[in-house]
Amino acid sequence: MKAPETTTRFELADPEILVKIKKIPSIRTLFLKVLFLSLVRPDTLDDNMSLSKVKVVFDNVRPDTKKIQQYKRICGFTPPINMGSNENNQDTTIPISYFQTLFVGLLGKFITTAHFPIKPMGLIQIGQSFRQKRPVTTDEILDLSCQLYEVTKTPKGIITQFLLEVESDNIILWQGISTFFTRSKNKLPKGKGNKRKEEAFLEIKETIFVPRNTGIQYASVSGDYNPHHLYGFTAKMIGFKDPIAHGMWSLARVIASMEKQYGAHYPLEADAQFKLPIFMPAAVTLGQAPAKTITDKTKTDKIRSVGMGSETRIDFELRDARKGLPHLKGRFAFNLKG
Numbered sequence: 001m002k003a004p005e006t007t008t009r010f011e012l013a014d015p016e017i018l019v020k021i022k023k024i025p026s027i028r029t030l031f032l033k034v035l036f037l038s039l040v041r042p043d044t045l046d047d048n049m050s051l052s053k054v055k056v057v058f059d060n061v062r063p064d065t066k067k068i069q070q071y072k073r074i075c076g077f078t079p080p081i082n083m084g085s086n087e088n089n090q091d092t093t094i095p096i097s098y099f100q101t102l103f104v105g106l107l108g109k110f111i112t113t114a115h116f117p118i119k120p121m122g123l124i125q126i127g128q129s130f131r132q133k134r135p136v137t138t139d140e141i142l143d144l145s146c147q148l149y150e151v152t153k154t155p156k157g158i159i160t161q162f163l164l165e166v167e168s169d170n171i172i173l174w175q176g177i178s179t180f181f182t183r184s185k186n187k188l189p190k191g192k193g194n195k196r197k198e199e200a201f202l203e204i205k206e207t208i209f210v211p212r213n214t215g216i217q218y219a220s221v222s223g224d225y226n227p228h229h230l231y232g233f234t235a236k237m238i239g240f241k242d243p244i245a246h247g248m249w250s251l252a253r254v255i256a257s258m259e260k261q262y263g264a265h266y267p268l269e270a271d272a273q274f275k276l277p278i279f280m281p282a283a284v285t286l287g288q289a290p291a292k293t294i295t296d297k298t299k300t301d302k303i304r305s306v307g308m309g310s311e312t313r314i315d316f317e318l319r320d321a322r323k324g325l326p327h328l329k330g331r332f333a334f335n336l337k338g
Helices: 027-040 065-075 098-111 214-222 232-237 247-262
Strands: 008-010 012-021 051-061 124-132 142-153 157-168 171-183 203-210 268-274 282-288 292-294 311-320 326-334
Touching: 012 142, 027 098, 051 098, 065 098, 065 214, 065 247, 098 124, 098 142, 098 157, 098 171, 098 214, 098 247, 124 247, 203 247, 214 247, 247 268, 247 282, 247 311, 247 326
Parallel strands: 012 051
Antiparallel strands: 008 142, 051 142, 124 171, 124 268, 142 157, 157 171, 203 282, 268 326, 282 311, 292 311, 311 326
């Protein structure tokens, strides 16, 4: 069957449907639902299909202090305990990338409801952006919401975006856009595939070793136990030669390095696109462009503005240390006057 030549963006119909939950289902329960629903749901959508505006809400979340400190060590925000990190004297500030982990179960709940029309198995995260207004500490009570933001049908498959929000005292503190791709079974016409363009490499600032157990460690603090991240045999079960690192671990590891260089100045934001997988163990290089100051910035992305004004921007990339192939590309930005 031939792939469609056009791109269709689906309108989300009013009224908004609000789904309040009091508990995140267990990973085992979600996984079983994902397996079953993937047998009965399609991997594509009809062009004239109507989708509902849906928001899933989970209130009164207390951050897990111990898990956040483990996250900081695993992602490089703080050194391991045996390398100088004091477990009893830790900064209580939550890293900007950690908030995305709070939505792993919430997203799992969303895609297994009747409001998500395509098969949940096979969702591949291809992008993540987030913005934070001020520092958030582990003693704050948080309200989470996740909503379907945009759904687009392309010749290659379906692109689904979710808007994620973290509130405290009815004030939005953190917003994120998670972008996922579902590959269609339709075949692309000849000559329609993307050809890799020649590109300039950014200046290498750091070489990062990714141990084979990184996926298991990150799963323990994020709740993302997708099998292709865990072991060699579980990765092979779904077509990978070796376990692959979580894209969100690689982004968090980059942000940790950037914060060590520039500090954490708010408002703070990051935007990244996930490229080729990192097969573990691996060595990757962190490349950076020179920092540049942008004044009177006009927002062009999808997250609502938090008043960045004049900002400092640094483009970054992660590449394979040996072959130079890209794993991650993005931008880190902050307001020194925030």
